Amino acid sequence: MFTRLAITLLLAAGLVTPAAALEPQDLLAKVDRNLNPESFESLRKLVNIEPDGTRKEFVLFTAKKDSDKVVGLFLSPASDKGRSTLRVGDNMWLYMPDVGKPIRITSLQSVTGGVFNNSDILQIDYTAEYLAEGLEEQGNTYLLKLKARTDSVAYDRLAMTVDKETLLPMTIEAHAASGMLIKTLRFKDVKDFGNGILRPSVIETDSPLYKGYTSLMIFGKIAPREFSDEVFTLNFLPRIEELR
Amino acid sequence: MFGRRRPAIIAALAAAWTVGTHAADPAPDASFDVGSFEKKPFEIGGYVETEWRHFEFNRDGALFGLNRYPDLSTGGNDQLQGTLHLDGALRSGIATLRASGELTGTWDDIGDDSHDATLFEGLLALQPSPGLTAEIGKKALKWGKGYAWNPVGFVERSKDPDDPTEAREGFAMLTGDFITSFQGPVRTVAFTPVVVPVEGAINDDFGAKEGFNYAAKLYLLAWDTDVDFMVLTGASKTDRFGADFSRNVTSNFEIHGEWAYITDSQRTIVDPNGGPNRKITEDARNWLIGLRYLTEKDLTVIAEYYHQGSGFTEAESSAFYDLAHEAVDTGSASLLSRAIATRDAGYGRPTPGQDYLYLRVSQKDPFDLLYWTPAATTIINANDGSFSFTPEIQYTGIEDLELRFRLGYLHGGRGEEFGEKQNDLKAEVLARFHF
Numbered sequence: 001m002f003t004r005l006a007i008t009l010l011l012a013a014g015l016v017t018p019a020a021a022l023e024p025q026d027l028l029a030k031v032d033r034n035l036n037p038e039s040f041e042s043l044r045k046l047v048n049i050e051p052d053g054t055r056k057e058f059v060l061f062t063a064k065k066d067s068d069k070v071v072g073l074f075l076s077p078a079s080d081k082g083r084s085t086l087r088v089g090d091n092m093w094l095y096m097p098d099v100g101k102p103i104r105i106t107s108l109q110s111v112t113g114g115v116f117n118n119s120d121i122l123q124i125d126y127t128a129e130y131l132a133e134g135l136e137e138q139g140n141t142y143l144l145k146l147k148a149r150t151d152s153v154a155y156d157r158l159a160m161t162v163d164k165e166t167l168l169p170m171t172i173e174a175h176a177a178s179g180m181l182i183k184t185l186r187f188k189d190v191k192d193f194g195n196g197i198l199r200p201s202v203i204e205t206d207s208p209l210y211k212g213y214t215s216l217m218i219f220g221k222i223a224p225r226e227f228s229d230e231v232f233t234l235n236f237l238p239r240i241e242e243l244r
Numbered sequence: 245m246f247g248r249r250r251p252a253i254i255a256a257l258a259a260a261w262t263v264g265t266h267a268a269d270p271a272p273d274a275s276f277d278v279g280s281f282e283k284k285p286f287e288i289g290g291y292v293e294t295e296w297r298h299f300e301f302n303r304d305g306a307l308f309g310l311n312r313y314p315d316l317s318t319g320g321n322d323q324l325q326g327t328l329h330l331d332g333a334l335r336s337g338i339a340t341l342r343a344s345g346e347l348t349g350t351w352d353d354i355g356d357d358s359h360d361a362t363l364f365e366g367l368l369a370l371q372p373s374p375g376l377t378a379e380i381g382k383k384a385l386k387w388g389k390g391y392a393w394n395p396v397g398f399v400e401r402s403k404d405p406d407d408p409t410e411a412r413e414g415f416a417m418l419t420g421d422f423i424t425s426f427q428g429p430v431r432t433v434a435f436t437p438v439v440v441p442v443e444g445a446i447n448d449d450f451g452a453k454e455g456f457n458y459a460a461k462l463y464l465l466a467w468d469t470d471v472d473f474m475v476l477t478g479a480s481k482t483d484r485f486g487a488d489f490s491r492n493v494t495s496n497f498e499i500h501g502e503w504a505y506i507t508d509s510q511r512t513i514v515d516p517n518g519g520p521n522r523k524i525t526e527d528a529r530n531w532l533i534g535l536r537y538l539t540e541k542d543l544t545v546i547a548e549y550y551h552q553g554s555g556f557t558e559a560e561s562s563a564f565y566d567l568a569h570e571a572v573d574t575g576s577a578s579l580l581s582r583a584i585a586t587r588d589a590g591y592g593r594p595t596p597g598q599d600y601l602y603l604r605v606s607q608k609d610p611f612d613l614l615y616w617t618p619a620a621t622t623i624i625n626a627n628d629g630s631f632s633f634t635p636e637i638q639y640t641g642i643e644d645l646e647l648r649f650r651l652g653y654l655h656g657g658r659g660e661e662f663g664e665k666q667n668d669l670k671a672e673v674l675a676r677f678h679f
Contacts, residue, residue: 033588034398039648043276044279045275045276045283048614050614051610052636054641056615056641057641059281061281070388075281077643077644078289078291078644078678078679079640079645079646079678081289081678082331084484088431088432088465089468090468090492090495091465091468091470091492092492095407096650097331097344098410099386099409100385100386100411100412101386101387101388103389103391103471104491104492104498104500104536105489106492106495106496106497106498106538106539106540107495107496108495108496109496109538109544110608111473113608113609113614113615113640114614119495135282135351151494152492152494152495153495154365154495157444161488176540178625187272188274191353199344202274209540210516210609210612211612212612213503213614216274218274218275218276220276220278221278223447227374227637228373228374228375228424230374230375230423230424230425231374232425233423233425233432233434233465234432234434234463234465234470235377235421235423235434235436235463236374236421236423239371239377241283241335242340242371244283
């Protein structure tokens with residue numbers, strides 16, 4: 001009852017967009033914009049939790065522009081500090097200060113280990129990677145069926161459960177081309193980040209490929225910010241710290 | 245009125261939505277103190293490292309005899325090395341002062357103990373806009389896409405294919421970056437000019453003659469492919485041109501390549517007929533093609549084929565090994581002098597031949613053992629069939645601590661590269677703590 005009232009008030013305040021008579025691709029675009037502005041900066045913590053409860057944590061500054069450009073800089077732990085990653089569309093690179101030059105990485109690799117791969121860590125708009133092929137109503141949720149646009153995308157298909165009233169994702173099941181479930185992402189703890197950004201602050205994931213392991217992505221800050229296109233280039237990658 | 249209260253209302257509704265929809269399924273501890281990650285104008289970090297190495301000498305090897313003569317009875321050596329590596333940056337406005345270097349101390353069972361201080365980089369960078377940067381000072385430029393070799397690395401010290409990710413010392417230079425981005429198939433164009441002076445003690449190991457050297461690199465991200473074109477000309481080295489590329493073919497498969505053309509490349513060879521050492525001058529083409537592949541089970545394969553036109557032919561290598569053996573066997577001062585001179589001029593460097601295959605296979609978290617990465621690397625001399633084989637295991641499960649154990653086994657017969665090295669077996673244990 002209270003939740004219903006809250007959602008109604010949110011809608012009245014214009015903070016989320018309803019999905020009346022939406023095409024699947026339009027709904028996906030609304031999910032993208034409800035998750036974050038097209039261009040923004042963020043501070044995230046990535047946590048890998050082992051079956052015995054041992055945690056390994058990474059803190060990442062991230063800048064995003066347009067639908068498909070993301071750059072990230074590791075601030076912690078000390079062993080990873082200064083590493084930076086860049087994604088432009090399907091292209092991904094990792095810069096390690098010791099190595100001194102960017103190397104190409106692929107979306108299925110993981111720069112942090114754990115269950116999140118590079119595609120999860122350097123997430124771009126879902127509309128840039130996926131075509132929405134189907135939309136089913138399931139009570140209070142929609143089920144969006146997404147198909148990768150190219151072979152370079154990490155997951156061949158996504159099944160995204162979207163809250164019908166807030167149009168925020170609740171779970172995403174990621175499948176390989178063979179149909180095998182690779183991982184499940186659960187969106188939790190909706191938080192007000194200011195500037196009209198109201199979204200889940202925690203993404204939790206596990207995978208049948210990593211039984212007993214869990215990874216968390218915790219958003220501490222998200223703020224709209226415009227960046228020059230030149231920030232999202234290999235030559236700028238060693239200097240991402242200057243953006244902060 | 246609603247506008248002024250909006251943040252409070254949003255927060256209340258967000259909490260209500262959260263409680264209403266997810267109360268039964270809370271996330272694990274998700275605390276995050278954002279304030280402790282504010283940017284600081286001055287930062288310093290680095291690592292302390294200790295490494296123990298054991299070498300079993302290859303007492304039949306030409307380089308063992310040459311390096312160890314006249315002490316040919318020792319069967320092996322142990323070394324312990326301690327390293328303090330520091331990286332620092334001071335930022336103010338558009339200016340950044342950056343430096344990295346290390347202090348090392350080595351305790352050697354059969355040689356002299358030593359200590360050393362090395363400045364890898366120390367430079368001032370000015371960046372008035374993201375698309376424009378100028379840098380002056382000592383910098384370690386790294387060009388090329390290859391993992392084990394970089395034939396287009398015209399303004400850098402050579403990489404050791406046995407340890408390709410180790411930090412390398414830079415050269416004093418003036419350099420910059422001009423970056424432009426576009427929409428469409430060509431998304432980025434970046435131009436990097438470089439000036440490297442050689443004068444007195446400045447860059448005295450860059451090239452033979454004093455004067456200015458000019459290099460440049462043009463980078464394109466075009467049709468989802470990284471492409472670079474590079475050139476070097478000037479007083480200290482012969483002119484050279486190159487290009488490289490790298491591309492992700494699928495979500496788990498990357499290919500790359502490099503090609504370099506070196507005019508008047510020189511190498512000092514041993515005369516197989518017993519005459520004095522000779523210098524051969526000819527244009528050389530060095531190239532590399534490689535791939536990186538990741539399986540669904542997190543097995544990574546890196547494979548590269550390297551042709552080094554500026555390297556020694558099989559006949560030239562054999563002549564050197566014959567000379568070294570004869571010099572050591574006879575103890576002739578003149579033969580030893582000739583052999584040592586050619587060793588130092590090129591035969592003694594890692595992978596001095598013409599054709600190599602590099603293969604590295606690593607498995608992340610095998611058998612659900614998180615943070616353990618076993619790997620095996622082989623470097624094969626494709627001309628004589630000799631090879632090195634290096635299995636290793638790395639553990640990174642303790643925050644800021646890296647542990648690595650490596651074995652290195654070298655296999656080859658007389659007259660073959662890896663059969664003539666100083667060692668035929670080595671073991672290394674490394675512990676590195678980052679701060």
